Amino acid sequence: MNRIARYRLVWIVCLMLLAGFLANSISSFYVSRANVRETITESSLPLTSDNIYSVIQRDLLRPIFISSMMANDAFLRDWTLAGENNVGQMQRYLEEIRREYGTVASFFVSEKSRNYYYWGGVLKQVAEDEPRDVWYYRVREMEQPFEINVDIDMANHDALTVFVNYRVYDYDNNFIGSAGTGLTVNRVNALIKDYEARFNREIFFVSGEGEIVLRPAASDLSSYGNLSEIPGLSGRASELLQTREETRMSYERDGKTFFVNSRWVPELNWYLMVEQSEDELLSPLRKNLLLNVLLAVVITALVSWMCLSAVSLHQKRLRARNEELSTKNREIEHQKRELQRTANELEEANVALSALNREKDEFLGIVAHDLRSPLGSILGLCVLLEDDLAKAPGRSLEFLKDIEKCSLHMQELIGDILDISSIESFHGPVELEPCVWNRLAEEVRDRFRVQAAAKDIDLVTRLDPAAEQEVLTRGKWLAICLNNLVSNAIKYSPRGSQVRIETAVLPDGACELRVRDEGMGIAEEEREQLFQKFSPLSSRPTGGEQSSGLGLYIVRKMCQRLGATVELLPDTTQGCCFVIRHPRYSTRRV
The missing domain is CATH 3.30.565.10 (Histidine kinase-like ATPase, C-terminal domain)
Incomplete structure (x- = not known):
């Protein structure tokens, strides 16, 4: 019966070991999954969003600089103030701007004639009742020197273009028109394709009303035109669109968990959306979990066999060793009691010696102090007697001198005893x-x-x-x-x-x-x-x-x-x- 109980303990230990392995593997999986999710929401998606936004800002700096140069160009001012007579000069000027700086569009709209000049000549005349020309009248009334606007380009087959519209003034600071350049969104679209291919993320742009305005042609979201149409986001789209601050959320679509990061791009008046599924990142973790479980089973079986063999092999040795240790333990306990008794005796003797030493020091101090005062009086009397007997020489004067020498010697001896007592009792x-x-x-x-x-x-x-x-x-x-x-x-x-x-x-x-x-x-x-x-x-x-x-x-x-x-x-x-x-x-x- 005892043997069965011993083996039962081995099996319990092995089962606990297996449970520990499984618990460790499962907990590691959940911790890794939490880290993956945290990495996606706190690092990967915001970093992708930052990179795309940085490219947009970088590509916009050059058009802004070119448009500023055009607005302050003396030729453009002089040509406009001279009556806009030679259209060919303006055409060549805009063509040189487009060719030299590699822009897709370069234009000038005159406030006086309302002509829209571009690199091919006169495109049209702007009018207040024309929806496509709303931007010009907005620029004419605004206080800022320029704006960035996303619109279609009539001169480039209505391609979606990012325009930089700069106000132009004459030498008396009067508004005389608007000049600028354009940048197609192909650059942003190429960046989106590159990031989607490298990091397997969905990247798209959404207007303030939730309309998906820019996405790659092969996107999984190509069948949806608005955020509210995407399954899992239909009831939560307003959370992404109600604020201009960076927003993060997760949702379920087609049985998968997706994380989405929303960021407002003021230069385009669009939201930049970066989306990623966690399934592909969790696939290696699931494989590792399965491998760890298999390893736990194999290791547990091996440990069980080794433990059973070890228990069976060492039972006799353990019993013999136990008897030997019991005997030595009794001897050690006896020695311990003897040592404790001796230590107590030494402690008592040490206390007694310390007390005697203090009594000795106190005695020497008392004796020396009690003897010093009368010896001082004796010396004083000896001096007086010497003065009185100086006139009558005899044996008494010699005796008094002997008394004086002895007293001086005793005084010196007591002083030395006091000094020794002082230094030896000082700790x-x-x-x-x-x-x-x-x-x-x-x-x-x-x-x-x-x-x-x-x-x-x-x-x-x-x-x-x-x-x-x-x-x-x-x-x-x-x-x-x-x-x-x-x-x-x-x-x-x-x-x-x-x-x-x-x-x-x-x-x-x-x-x-x-x-x-x-x-x-x-x-x-x-x-x-x-x-x-x-x-x-x-x-x-x-x-x-x-x-x-x-x-x-x-x-x-x-x-x-x-x-x-x-x-x-x-x-x-x-x-x-x-x-x-x-x-x-x-x-x-x-």
């Missing part, structure tokens, strides 16, 4: 502020001037003029670094020596602070541990001062947070030269 980006590089060196020099003078040490600065500019840094931290370097330089320098603070700006824009002394220097083997906490050095202060062993460690840590570097220059012939190199920042946060 996140460092907010920078503008600081004048040379001014920082001058402030530190002034701060240690008294301490240097007590040892008869000349504390001087050598400032780079280019460093008289603001640098983005953390001024308080940089001052602490420079204080420690200058303090050490004074401690380890002999009496009567010189300590020099230097500034410089490097080619890459970085700024340097250098502190040089003339002390004993540092042994080569001790340089590696120079910037560590409480690192023992062989050098000793020259005036009996105390050292916490934390100053250079603080300098290195603060420089690291600022992105700066600190180093002891090698190969100095005498004393030490420490260099702080600070990069040039363009943002206020690092």
Whole structure:
């Protein structure tokens, strides 16, 4: 029973695959049909209409230009004003116009004599009661310089012709007649035949009353004289004729769907109709649909056989693999629980360590702050006692000086602890502020001037003029670094020596602070541990001062947070030269 159920699932999948193929093929057919219809209505028919209209306009530009030239020709004006005596001259003039410019008609109608001159002589005299001469009296009364009119040409066997009728004025701007040229509609008719042959479209012209006035002789619509007579359009012809805007519609005729595009041609006062059937364009799509259905059946049958074979072949392997995966899954779940338990324990330990670290930092800060104030008071009392006992020398004065040294040492140690606590508890980006590089060196020099003078040490600065500019840094931290370097330089320098603070700006824009002394220097083997906490050095202060062993460690840590570097220059012939190199920042946060 289970085996039958498994094969039933395979058949269901194959039927779903077949249904998917059929649905995809049918949907593709309908989408393609919609695209074909959209292409016909939105692109093909309007484009054909535009091309035919462009040819009509192009062919009319030349006759308009020729007619304008004739209306402004001095010969025609002079000949008319002279009394129209020599008809042969006008005949030769019109013949030259027709032959030179390739028009089918060239004419002039005189307002004075009402003679209709053409390339063969005098054709007739126009009259108001003659229907064929209505155009002349319309031109005589109109305000525009010319008009384009479609009419039959008596001089050309009543061929349907597009006339350009231009008003002619004398030199005093008085109307003296109408001149122009004519263009047969054969050019348009040839274009219609060419487009019908290339794109299998019906192209014809319709008057404002719906009469089909121009179409090829072999047109399928040759048996109809009006739009209202065409099956499927009899009740909708008014929709195409009621507006001068471009109109599109579809209709059914003889069991086929036709799309028609209507466009008003103002030069001819006709509607240009372009019609196309969708059946021939849909024929390849129907063939593709049938081919896709056959392919879907064949592919489905092949897939069904492959699926049945695969199911039968892999049943045993799948059961064995399933048992193996079940065993491994149980092992993985056990390992997952163990890892989760370990992760929870590590998370709890991490939280506890973080809490202890914060408590340590808070404790150091509290202790240092609580001790700094009373130590300051002790130092003040020591100074007062020294003044009082200066007049009575004895052992008490020595004791007081020892107290003073110890207090100074403790104050320095607490200050270093506060600095270490501050830098190690600081997390996140460092907010920078503008600081004048040379001014920082001058402030530190002034701060240690008294301490240097007590040892008869000349504390001087050598400032780079280019460093008289603001640098983005953390001024308080940089001052602490420079204080420690200058303090050490004074401690380890002999009496009567010189300590020099230097500034410089490097080619890459970085700024340097250098502190040089003339002390004993540092042994080569001790340089590696120079910037560590409480690192023992062989050098000793020259005036009996105390050292916490934390100053250079603080300098290195603060420089690291600022992105700066600190180093002891090698190969100095005498004393030490420490260099702080600070990069040039363009943002206020690092």
